[in-house]
Amino acid sequence: MIGSIxxxxxxxxVPNNNAVAQIPHETHASATEKTSEFQYVQQPLxxxxxxxxxxxxxxxxxxxxxxxxxxxxxxxxxSDGIQEVTIIVDGGYEPSRVIVNVGQLVRLNFLRHxxxxxxxxxxxxxxxxxxxxxxxxxxxxxxxxxxxxxYTFACGMNMFRGVVxxx
Ligand SMILES: [Cu+2]
Numbered sequence: 001m002i003g004s005i006x007x008x009x010x011x012x013x014v015p016n017n018n019a020v021a022q023i024p025h026e027t028h029a030s031a032t033e034k035t036s037e038f039q040y041v042q043q044p045l046x047x048x049x050x051x052x053x054x055x056x057x058x059x060x061x062x063x064x065x066x067x068x069x070x071x072x073x074x075x076x077x078x079s080d081g082i083q084e085v086t087i088i089v090d091g092g093y094e095p096s097r098v099i100v101n102v103g104q105l106v107r108l109n110f111l112r113h114x115x116x117x118x119x120x121x122x123x124x125x126x127x128x129x130x131x132x133x134x135x136x137x138x139x140x141x142x143x144x145x146x147x148x149x150x151y152t153f154a155c156g157m158n159m160f161r162g163v164v165x166x167x
Contacts, residue, residue, distance in 0.1 A: 073097040073165075082107050089122075089133060090114045093153075093162040102148050102166050110139045121156035124164075130156075 074095035076083035082105050088094040089112040100106045110122055112133040123130045127143040145151065145166040154161045 073099055075099040076101075076106065078104070081105060084109065086111055086138070087162070088113065089119050092119075092160045096162040097165060098162070099165045099167060100145065102145055105142060105144050106164070108141045108164075110141060112137065112139070118157060118159060119155050122153055123156060123158075124151065124153045126151045 072095040074085055074097070076085045076098060078084075078101070083100050084107045085095070085098045085100075086109040087098070089110055091114055098108065110131075110133050112119060112135055115135065119133065120135075121130060121132055122139075122141070124141070124143065127145075129141055129143065131139060131141055133139045145164070148166045151164040151166060152161055153164065
């Protein structure tokens with residue numbers, strides 16, 4: 001949602017900058033005789049800087065978008081009666097989709113690298129779990145899903161989300 005608003009904003013600012021950039025070029029030819037070179041150089045530099053910033057913003061947005069929209073599913077590893085997956089917490093959850101079997105103990109090892117307080121807590125509403133995650137430590141969360149389905153988990157503010165798919 002925020003991403004689309006930002007991208008719309010950038011889409012509108014880039015053509016505007018291009019329109020601004022054209023003005024000095026057009027006026028330059030007729031105005032070379034009377035105006036100094038100083039004014040000509042300074043205007044395009046400012047415009048170029050803005051255009052470059054917009055382009056860099058777009059590239060950054062694209063990388064961000066690509067990373068977030070990419071579905072990352074991982075099937076839990078089963079050993080000694082426990083199905084286990086390590087989830088890296090860094091600007092979201094990696095993997096953000098975990099596939100497990102019904103009726104078997106699940107252990108999700110949350111390894112938090114993200115310093116922001118946003119991701120310090122992980123919540124599994126369906127399993128009544130709200131767990132603090134310590135920085136650069138593994139926090140195991142265990143539960144046994146009794147029914148197949150999609151069980152979401154999220155940060156304390158419900159901004160970052162992941163799914164446990166029970167089959
Ligand atoms: Cu949050």
